[in-house]
Amino acid sequence: MEQQQPEQLSFDFESVQPHIVRESRDQINLELGEFAGPLDLLLYLIKQEQANIFDIPIARITDEYLKYIRLMKSMDVSLAADFIVMAATLIEIKSKMLLPRDPVSDAEEEFEDPREELVNQLLEHEKFKRASEMLYERSTVEQATFSRGKIETDENNLEVSATVFDILKVFRKIMERHKEEVQMEIAREEMSLADMLKNIKARIFSGKAVNLLDIFKEMKSKNELVLAFIAVLEIVRTESVILVQEKVFGDIILRKI
Amino acid sequence: MELEIQEKQPRSIGELVAICEALIFVSDEPVSAKILAEVLQEEKEAIESAIEELQAEYEQRESGLRVREIGGGWQFSTRTEFHEEVRQFLKTRPSAKLSLASLETLAVVAYRQPVTVPEILEIRGVQSASSIKTLLDKRLIVAKGRKETVGRPMLYGTSKDFLIQFGLKDLSELPSIEDFEDLVN
């Protein structure tokens, strides 16, 4: 969570204004950039073709659109699924346009242009595109003004003003942290009594005397400590191993007989 | 709100102007006439005319600063003419890049709020989740409850920071979306 000082926005417009450069009738080239979405690309193509948005030459535009998609694919640019969906929609409209009108149907019955929905969507999109241009201009103007630097009284308040999403993000982080801790604990506790027996026995039978305190010190959790304790008792009971304490209050040594 | 100011001489206009100036200055975000009126136990109208006078003073003496209404309150900011010098002085300008996609999403949220992610998808024709996340991270939009429909999706709207960063007093200052329609053809 960053501190308040309103960030100054800047926009990456140079790189996003894409350009299709026509090389020949069948070859198009793309100058780097991305379209904000399939509608954006469509609008661009319609303008390139100088077509009327209310009477889109659907076959031609579909071809152009598909060319673009292929080009992007050949350039290994990952295409948003939405671009593919739009391609499918265009092909569908195109095929509907090719269908002869049902001669039986009443001429009075309203003929539904298969392009209508798309046109409405494009018009709506165009409005918002202009609105975002307006926002861009506003923010550019706004970037010429600066607010006051920090003053002492701000410092008293080294706090963040949080939104609901900040609460969620923080909670998510805590849960992740918590999960990690629990997993670490589980990992540690995964050592079973059998493992513990094996480990301690191996050390004793390697020949050296083993200081009991050393074994206990190595244990990383209360659980392991308990396991080690039980294991030692078990070993002393079942194996030829004795516990030796050379001095009162001295260290206890495990030794094979 | 606790109000501890004791009985005092009524403040003169000049004094009120000066106090408003001080409070607008110390506030770390735009402050409304209403809040100033509450804290100072003055009539909102008195505060408003004090601010007006303050504004005029800064204009008159061609100060490097101005008093402006933004994001529902009053704030000092530098005059645009001097942006080059200010930038030069601050040297590093934190820059948060907003992509064309995010900007478009922001426009949809601004004009259709409160709005859900599926509704944005419909208008933009593109999945907009990552733009939404960017805008949330930049605090330009905020969650505004849930829509009472299948799945109760989250509703989003613009924030105060949005107003501030785009230099708007309030949302009504946005031109109507229908105005853009006229330009389409």
Place this chain on the structure above:
Amino acid sequence: MELEIQEKQPRSIGELVAICEALIFVSDEPVSAKILAEVLQEEKEAIESAIEELQAEYEQRESGLRVREIGGGWQFSTRTEFHEEVRQFLKTRPSAKLSLASLETLAVVAYRQPVTVPEILEIRGVQSASSIKTLLDKRLIVAKGRKETVGRPMLYGTSKDFLIQFGLKDLSELPSIEDFEDLVN
């Protein structure tokens, strides 16, 4: 220091005063005449007299602010006469601001309510008593009875003020982990 300002008309005194005003205003720290002179490529003496003039302007019009020299640099501050009002203002301003620790505790309470202090400790892995107090003081959380377990610890949950401050109608409007995941993917 990069100096990119191109050959320009020399600045008038008034302009220089205004620019110094703007730069002192945006600076996070007191700023010296020397630095201003460097950035603006002006003589230090010119800057010094501009600041002097600026200072006089603020004095003359009995502004709520003053330009003062501190630690070898210039800075704006509020006039001492108004410290009472400034203090009052800073104190009474409703603030949704929280330290990160309090925010974490609030998050746990919001998503796990009703919850006890030991349970919060268990989830956060950090003692949270002082955050609990802060949140109670800010009225963002409230006690919700006791848990019928050893020691009968207090249960805490979010308050009505919490809903209001975060713009929620009810708790079901809190975004869920799934809402977030939807945005991330």
